[in-house]
């Protein structure tokens with residue numbers, strides 16, 4: 618089962634038969650494929666030349682019931698929202714302003730039913746149809762917009778604690794992304810905290826930006842968000 622089908626199983630059916638261009642499902646209730654020319658990752662498409670898109674993928678590419686709070690009041694695409702889908706339970710969604718909820722979804726895994734999480738970062742392109750679906754109580758993987766992250770919740774929580782402690786002493790997001798934190802800053806930490814932070818910083822420096830570190834930096838709470846998390850609305 619695709620993430621889109623898990624999330625949008627009740628999507629409005631169409632009348633076309635064929636193979637879904639996005640997820641590759643064989644369907645008899647599809648819609649005409651309407652992928653924008655801005656969609657550059659053609660390699661993600663299961664069937665790039667197909668003129669059919671299944672109803673759940675069509676719904677994922679379409680608008681949510683929510684409208685912009687601005688004067689324009691235009692409908693907000695589902696691409697703007699992070700999604701948490703569980704078999705047999707209502708779809709949950711959250712904007713970037715609701716990071717604590719998204720964090721709760723991620724750290725609450727695994728779940729006793731099939732589940733999947735897609736985190737929208739830029740909100741500009743819909744990658745949810747390509748997010749992984751996890752088996753009940755099995756391994757944990759999610760889609761951080763373009764990045765597939767496999768994680769173990771307990772280890773992620775430890776990683777997050779270190780990242781948040783580093784944020785608390787003034788380390789910037791840029792420093793966390795490169796692993797190069799000044800000695801002067803690290804001296805604000807206690808000896809055990811330095812011991813906890815050192816392997817993480819070393820790993821980031823030597824192996825570049827690992828998916829699990831990208832997820833921890835994304836989920837971490839900062840006192841003063843520095844403007845790159847403003848989202849689109």
Ligand SMILES: [Zn+2]
Pocket residue numbers: 619621637638639640641642670671672673674675
């Ligand atoms: Zn599909």
